Amino acid sequence: MSEYRWSRRDFFRRAAVAGAVAVGGPVLLSACTATNSGGSGASGTLATARQNGTIKVGIAGEAPYGFTDNTGKVTGESVEVGRAVMKALGINDLQATQVSFDSLIPGLNANQFDMVTAGMFINPSRCASAAFSEPDYTAPTAFLVPTGNPKGVATFDDVKNKNLRLAVLSGAVEQGYAQKAGVPDSQIQVFDTQNTLLQAVATGRADAAALTNISLNDVVKKNPGSAVEVTGGFFPTVDGKPTVSAGAFVFRKADTDFVDAFNTELRKLHDNGQWLTIAQPFGFTKDNIPGPDVTTASLCAAA
Missing domain, CATH: 3.40.190.10 (Periplasmic binding protein-like II)
Incomplete structure (x- = not known):
């Protein structure tokens, strides 16, 4: 199964131009916004982002997941869902760094950004390098x-x-x-x-x-x-x-409290219908809502 999930993303990934863009805002120099080195607790990624009110995310310039539209705004299903979750966590500003798709997890682990909002499919080889949220969507x-x-x-x-x-x-x-x-x-x-x-x-x-x-x-x-x-x-x-394929948000393995808090708010969006409202403009329907049998643990363990 994992070869199929990789193939789709390998085909659709865009040749990306590295850069940092504030969601709905102007271009920024990536050096101007430092990321946390990862971890939980009072000095961890989540606590730091809450204190600063901002977080840097990685995208790959791939519609309809995380991309820059013709007005210069960074948007997409993963970006907008991520922004809704962040607001619920008290973090109102997302800054997006665009890299090539295969640079997202290395960039995350190198502290170039603090999470990935690129609709990345969950598979075992990726789970070995990073932590995934609960499934955000399935892609039938x-x-x-x-x-x-x-x-x-x-x-x-x-x-x-x-x-x-x-x-x-x-x-x-x-x-x-x-x-x-x-x-x-x-x-x-x-x-x-x-x-x-x-x-x-x-x-x-x-x-x-x-x-x-x-x-x-x-x-x-x-x-x-x-x-x-x-x-x-x-x-x-x-x-x-x-051949179940499910996309999710990606975090550093050390950021356990961040993942837990994110999952709590993501579940609320799925349960109260807000997720569908956010995702529909990007071509998603109720058919893309993960069922209870689609779990990160099972996809990470899939052969």
Whole structure:
């Protein structure tokens, strides 16, 4: 399972320009804001952030998780949920440092920032290097289909059995899911961007496109009037195992009280409906809310 979670992020990570940006504010020099060296207690990361009223976070410039929009504002599902939790903890200012995706955990552990708000999937190799919050969201697979779903596509078996043309992104995990389900390569078309996936379906070159429902909802929102829709999300079974992928916030291992406090407030957002209000503008739906069986402990231990 872990190879699938890594592959999606490896494909979608953006070439990032290092820098520090205040959420909703001006560009800052990263040297101007020191981070805590980590740990719990009166001089730990959480206590220091509360005292200063600010915390530095790491992003990877990846929509819709943590990115800079065309107005210069740092935003995204992970950034906005993180900001809501921080406000509940008495920390009103987030400053974001953008690095490449594979530099997020090293940067965290090097005290470049104090937490990661980049929608990072939980897997065992990452858990060995950092602490994860409880799952913030799950990322089920879905299909982009013409409006009305005329071919009745709901699973990869439908694609195979109905001899449908399937569009996938180069390097993304859905091609592997389709192949594992027995979809022949002759039915699979590989494209380079989310927009070309959408165009393939909208123009009839493909009967469906497979990707996470989060990404598909986001691209549909950005292309109104495209005469396409997103099917319900599902977790494919590969080699007899579910491919559950869940994103979370990331902390240094020493910051145990920070993780505990964060989890308490994150649970409240999930339980009272505020999480959905925050996440919906970024393409998330109730299908992305983690179920009780999706836990950080189980994902960290997954083989």
